[in-house]
Amino acid sequence: MTKKPITKNIDHFFRGAFSVDIVLITFHNQSLKLLLQKKKDLPIKEEWGLPGNLIDPNEDTNSAIDNLLLSLIGRNDIYKKQLRTFSELNRHPLGRIITFAYYGLIAFEEVKHINSPDLKWIPIKNPPSLSLDHNHILKEVFKRFQKGLLRHPNVFHLLPQKFILSDIISIYEQSFNQKMDLPNFRKLILKSGLVEPLGENNKGDKSFGRPAELFRYVKSEDKRKLKDKINFRFYA
Amino acid sequence: MTKKPITKNIDHFFRGAFSVDIVLITFHNQSLKLLLQKKKDLPIKEEWGLPGNLIDPNEDTNSAIDNLLLSLIGRNDIYKKQLRTFSELNRHPLGRIITFAYYGLIAFEEVKHINSPDLKWIPIKNPPSLSLDHNHILKEVFKRFQKGLLRHPNVFHLLPQKFILSDIISIYEQSFNQKMDLPNFRKLILKSGLVEPLGENNKGDKSFGRPAELFRYVKSEDKRKLKDKINFRFYA
DNA sequence: GCAAAAGTGTTTTTTCTACACCCATGG
DNA sequence: CCATGGGTGTAGAAAAAACACTTTTGC
Numbered sequence: 141m142t143k144k145p146i147t148k149n150i151d152h153f154f155r156g157a158f159s160v161d162i163v164l165i166t167f168h169n170q171s172l173k174l175l176l177q178k179k180k181d182l183p184i185k186e187e188w189g190l191p192g193n194l195i196d197p198n199e200d201t202n203s204a205i206d207n208l209l210l211s212l213i214g215r216n217d218i219y220k221k222q223l224r225t226f227s228e229l230n231r232h233p234l235g236r237i238i239t240f241a242y243y244g245l246i247a248f249e250e251v252k253h254i255n256s257p258d259l260k261w262i263p264i265k266n267p268p269s270l271s272l273d274h275n276h277i278l279k280e281v282f283k284r285f286q287k288g289l290l291r292h293p294n295v296f297h298l299l300p301q302k303f304i305l306s307d308i309i310s311i312y313e314q315s316f317n318q319k320m321d322l323p324n325f326r327k328l329i330l331k332s333g334l335v336e337p338l339g340e341n342n343k344g345d346k347s348f349g350r351p352a353e354l355f356r357y358v359k360s361e362d363k364r365k366l367k368d369k370i371n372f373r374f375y376a
Numbered sequence: 377m378t379k380k381p382i383t384k385n386i387d388h389f390f391r392g393a394f395s396v397d398i399v400l401i402t403f404h405n406q407s408l409k410l411l412l413q414k415k416k417d418l419p420i421k422e423e424w425g426l427p428g429n430l431i432d433p434n435e436d437t438n439s440a441i442d443n444l445l446l447s448l449i450g451r452n453d454i455y456k457k458q459l460r461t462f463s464e465l466n467r468h469p470l471g472r473i474i475t476f477a478y479y480g481l482i483a484f485e486e487v488k489h490i491n492s493p494d495l496k497w498i499p500i501k502n503p504p505s506l507s508l509d510h511n512h513i514l515k516e517v518f519k520r521f522q523k524g525l526l527r528h529p530n531v532f533h534l535l536p537q538k539f540i541l542s543d544i545i546s547i548y549e550q551s552f553n554q555k556m557d558l559p560n561f562r563k564l565i566l567k568s569g570l571v572e573p574l575g576e577n578n579k580g581d582k583s584f585g586r587p588a589e590l591f592r593y594v595k596s597e598d599k600r601k602l603k604d605k606i607n608f609r610f611y612a
Numbered sequence: 613g614c615a616a617a618a619g620t621g622t623t624t625t626t627t628c629t630a631c632a633c634c635c636a637t638g639g
Numbered sequence: 640c641c642a643t644g645g646g647t648g649t650a651g652a653a654a655a656a657a658c659a660c661t662t663t664t665g666c
Contacts, residue, residue: 154471155433157389158463197391197472201463225461225476227394227437235390236433238474240461290608306618316606324656326619328608343664349617350663370552371628372526372564542645560629562646579637585644586636607655 159239160204161192161274162220163281164212165264167298168248170310173261174278175212179271180258189271190278191259192239205242212259213251219297220244223284231273243281245297265314286315293334296357304342304352305329334358395475396440397428397510398456399517400448401500403534404484406546409497410514411448415507416494425507426514427495428475441478448495449487455533456480459520467509479517481533501550522551529570532593540578540588541565570594 164175177191191212195204201222209216220242227238262268267278288294295308308329309320329335336358341351400411413427427448431440437458445452456478463474498504503514524530531544544565545556565571571591579587 150470153393153430153433153473155390156392156394158392158474194389197389198465200465222460224458225474227476229434229436234386237389238394240463290606304618312606318606320606321656321658322617323619323621323658328655332608341663348615348665350619352618370526370548370554370556372568540645557629557631558644559631559646559648564628577636584638584642586646588645 155236157235157237158195158197158201158204159192159237160195160201160208161190161239161241161277162205162208162212163190163223163241163243163278163285164246165243165285165298166246166248166251166261167307167311168252168261170307172264172298172311172314173248174264174267176260176262176270177212178258187271188260188268189274190241194237195240201240205240209244213246213254215250218244218246218250219294221284221288223281226273226277228273239277241277241281243285245294247298247300249300289315293357296334299357302338302340302342302354302356304354305335306352391472393471393473394431394433394437394440395428395473396431396437396444397426397475397477397513398441398444398448399426399459399477399479399514399521400445400482401479401521401534402482402484402487402497403543403547404488404497406543408500408534408547408550409484410500410503412496412498412506413448414494423507424496424504425510426477430473431476437476441476445480449482449490451486454480454482454486455530457520457524459517462509462513464509475513477513477517479521481530483534483536485536525551529593532570535593538574538576538578538590538592540590541571542588 162175166173166175175191176188179187179189191208193204193208193211195201205220205222206216209218209220221244223241223243225238225240229236231237231239264282267275269275270278285294289312295311296303298311299307305326306322309322309325312318313320334357335355338354338356340354342354343351398411402409402411411427412424415423415425427444429440429444429447431437441456441458442452445454445456457480459477459479461474461476465472467473467475500518503511505511506514521530525548531547532539534547535543541562542558545558545561548554549556570593572594574590574592576590577587578590
């Protein structure tokens with residue numbers, strides 16, 4: 141691990157703590173939402189921040205995030221991904237705590253039951269001031285969330301089993317602050333093989349306009365058309 | 377950081393150690409190379425692995441990677457990026473050490489002077505068995521390296537100030553194990569505005585064939601044509 | 613019938629791709 | 640003059656973009 145021999149006692153290095161924090165994103169009422177938790181313990185009492193937990197030194201990171209999710213929404217089998225670690229020296233008043241930032245995506249119908257005074261969903265745009273470095277974490281996670289939308293079929297984790305195409309468009313438009321062309325998007329996603337029409341309509345949902353077709357997400361990868369050639373798309 | 381009050385003594389959580397490890401990549405003799413370091417201390421004596429260092433509890437991760445690079449190649453102003461953290465419970469025999477894996481890119485001419493029995497460059501393909509979980513880390517880093525090549529102008533960090541287009545192609549072909557079409561690549565990269573011909577040739581480098589034009593990398597972003605529309609490229 | 617949202621179709625433009633062909637150099 | 644790698648041009652295919660038009664609903 142080191143080039144020069146360690147001069148200090150090895151115990152000197154074993155003084156750090158770990159935590160997990162999660163940016164849990166859902167889509168409700170045509171708007172992307174984020175789960176916040178009221179902080180009760182530690183010196184940051186009574187502030188709102190990203191849900192999180194300290195990790196026991198004998199606990200695996202994966203099991204830590206699973207347990208956290210279980211305590212928050214009663215399940216941990218959702219789409220989640222470790223973004224990166226935040227390790228700034230003074231990010232936490234209690235000492236050297238580095239945190240593993242995750243993000244998770246879930247359809248609102250799966251979490252609509254949760255009802256705790258310590259938890260709330262807020263619009264992901266223009267979040268309030270959060271505890272610790274959580275605004276910073278959120279910003280980074282959001283960028284990653286955007287990239288995920290472009291490169292992977294992640295939208296579907298935000299949608300119910302049966303959804304309409306304009307919900308997808310709505311998520312993309314919000315996420316990138318950009319209008320999309322309906323007809324072209326429709327052709328694109330149909331050709332991709334990612335979705336399949338169910339032959340049903342969502343009549344009743346909207347107050348006017350033609351009812352939209354319902355679709356389902358097709359998970360099997362072999363139905364999709366994916367690029368395999370080297371393909372440059374330099375950005376930023 | 378936690379939902380339920382912490383029942384254990386808070387000190388219980390402060391028992392972890394951190395380290396940084398780096399996958400340093402360069403391009404020499406038409407081949408991508410990786411820097412290995414012979415491990416001398418710790419129980420993993422005399423094995424080769426990724427260069428790394430323990431982080432002092434009072435040290436910032438950024439400064440840790442900077443110091444590591446300084447000790448390895450005498451400078452730290454190179455392109456580097458934190459990939460992610462590896463935190464498996466038993467990844468290190470000394471205890472709970474989580475490591476921040478970085479990758480760095482550097483032109484060979486910048487590091488050709490380094491000459492230490494504890495350091496060596498090896499081809500990045502088919503690496504030998506490395507210490508700890510370093511083969512695993514390398515694999516992950518390589519995937520990220522590939523993505524970086526596709527989405528960002530990262531090749532240029534591997535090339536000298538003056539380079540020829542076929543060096544770029546060589547790097548891409550090796551990285552993706554795929555032949556590329558010279559003429560089309562040429563048009564693509566010229567149109568991108570990322571490179572600028574210098575009006576010089578590299579005559580003398582090759583034993584035969586027409587000498588190639590030398591180019592330089594154009595850093596200014598406004599000269600480039602980048603995609604700004606929402607653009608789906610679902611892969612894997 | 614009108615407005616609004618959904619869905620279809622067509623045309624144009626741009627971007628890939630696959631090559632054929634010419635150029636400069638060493639032997 | 641030939642083999643080899645470098646560089647230019649073009650034609651066809653495919654993908655992306657723009658947008659007109661039709662359909663289905665509520666009021």
